[in-house]
Amino acid sequence: MIDQKKLLSDKLKAFRQANNLSQYEFAEDCGMSSKTVSLIERCKLNTTLDTLDLLAVRMDTTVSELLKSTEDCSFILISTEITVEEKSSVTYGIGVVKDNELIKEFRDISLDYNKVKRMVNTFNFHRVAEYEFEELAEDFCD
Numbered sequence: 001m002i003d004q005k006k007l008l009s010d011k012l013k014a015f016r017q018a019n020n021l022s023q024y025e026f027a028e029d030c031g032m033s034s035k036t037v038s039l040i041e042r043c044k045l046n047t048t049l050d051t052l053d054l055l056a057v058r059m060d061t062t063v064s065e066l067l068k069s070t071e072d073c074s075f076i077l078i079s080t081e082i083t084v085e086e087k088s089s090v091t092y093g094i095g096v097v098k099d100n101e102l103i104k105e106f107r108d109i110s111l112d113y114n115k116v117k118r119m120v121n122t123f124n125f126h127r128v129a130e131y132e133f134e135e136l137a138e139d140f141c142d
Contacts, residue, residue, distance in 0.1 A: 004067055005043040008055075011066060011125055013041055015059050018121035030058045068127070073098040075123040075133070077116055080107055092116035094123070096133055104133065 016026050023041070027034040032054060039045035040055075047055075052063045059066070078095045081088060093107035094116065110116050128136055 003043075005040075005046075008047070008052075008066060009041050009043050011059075012037070012055065014121045014125035018118045018125055020118075026058070030054045073103070073133075075120045075128070076102075077113075077120050078105060078107065094120055094133075106133070 012026075015021075016023070021029070022034075023037045024034040027037040030037075032051065036045065036051070040047060040051075049063070052066060056063045056066050074097050076095045076097055078093045079090050080093065081090050083089075089111065090113075091108045091111055092113055092115075093105060093109045095102050095106075096104040109119070123133070123136065
């Protein structure tokens with residue numbers, strides 16, 4: 001059985017992180033208190049349909065999508081250390097995880113940690129399917 005509170009919490013956190021919003025900023029945009037957002041993210045509040053609607057509107061989705069689970073895969077940030085002419089740097093990419101196993105990698109997307117982290121959060125928030133991953137990752141890099 002799907003834990004709807006946890007699902008909503010995860011989607012809300014992923015959305016805020018992908019959009020660099022604090023709980024306060026997000027709550028203000030929704031017209032609710034930051035305490036309410038905090039309680040939802042900690043799975044401590046049974047939200048009303050009105051609250052779900054406010055969240056969905058702000059997150060540019062629908063209530064049904066907020067509560068929908070596709071347990072297909074999830075995405076993680078991966079890093080690769082590279083050395084060129086004795087100078088070392090790190091590039092970031094995305095890994096696809098299914099059944100707790102890394103099944104696909106898209107390496108060297110960017111040197112910008114925050115950019116790739118936002119992409120990972122966005123993919124997880126929107127529950128991108130495994131088959132959509134590579135095309136979306138390429139589009140995100142353009």
